[in-house]
Amino acid sequence: MSLGRGPGRTCMDPIDFAPAVHAVTRIVTGIDDTDLARPTPCAGLTVADLLDHLDGLTLAFTLAATKESAPGGGASFDGSRLGLGWRAEIPAGLDRLAAAWSDPAAYAGMTLAGPIEMPAEIAALVALDEVVVHGWDLARATDQAYDPGDGAVLACLAFAEGFEVPEGAGDGPFGPPVPVAADAPPLDRLAGATGRNPGWTP
Numbered sequence: 554m555s556l557g558r559g560p561g562r563t564c565m566d567p568i569d570f571a572p573a574v575h576a577v578t579r580i581v582t583g584i585d586d587t588d589l590a591r592p593t594p595c596a597g598l599t600v601a602d603l604l605d606h607l608d609g610l611t612l613a614f615t616l617a618a619t620k621e622s623a624p625g626g627g628a629s630f631d632g633s634r635l636g637l638g639w640r641a642e643i644p645a646g647l648d649r650l651a652a653a654w655s656d657p658a659a660y661a662g663m664t665l666a667g668p669i670e671m672p673a674e675i676a677a678l679v680a681l682d683e684v685v686v687h688g689w690d691l692a693r694a695t696d697q698a699y700d701p702g703d704g705a706v707l708a709c710l711a712f713a714e715g716f717e718v719p720e721g722a723g724d725g726p727f728g729p730p731v732p733v734a735a736d737a738p739p740l741d742r743l744a745g746a747t748g749r750n751p752g753w754t755p
Contacts, residue, residue, distance in 0.1 A: 565660050565674040568681055570651035572702030577688035578644040581607075583697050589632060593694040594744075594753045600694050601632025604639060607687050611646035614680035617666045617673070618653035650680065682709040686747050689740065693753055699740075706739045713746040 589601040664673040692699035728748025741751035
């Protein structure tokens with residue numbers, strides 16, 4: 554499946570993933586084993602399921618930055634796959650993701666994110682959005698404060714609001730948007746734009 558414009562030069566400066574990555578790392582390391590079975594804003598998914606997904610997507614989008622092939626069928630949502638060292642492994646993967654997308658060469662040409670081919674600069678925005686939004690999911694599910702930084706939130710909000718689902722891609726990466734007041738905080742508007750109720754609680 555292909556997404557976007559086709560090959561060409563990059564038109565983006567590297568995105569600073571660090572504030573979002575550090576914020577999500579704080580959420581991940583603040584999760585207790587007793588939290589793993591808790592529900593999340595993603596219907597039918599537990600905290601453990603989302604942690605597994607976050608682990609897989611960080612690898613997939615790190616490889617998208619370096620233009621390497623991802624093993625297997627992409628990120629899953631299966632909490633039973635979490636290893637004993639997930640509190641260290643997921644933050645380490647997030648750091649590798651941030652480092653990979655700090656290289657200007659990562660934004661050139663086309664790349665694969667799982668089974669989907671897209672311009673690398675779009676893959677960077679998808680990666681940032683996945684990290685920021687799933688960080689929000691995990692923070693809400695485990696009652697933790699969350700601040701991934703205004704720059705990351707606004708970049709993700711512009712991407713989510715302007716995203717056009719390509720033909721044949723089903724519903725795309727987001728559920729139907731949830732209406733949110735135009736003057737609501739940007740993180741609430743991002744939650745709504747990606748199909749989440751900003752007022753969700755466990």
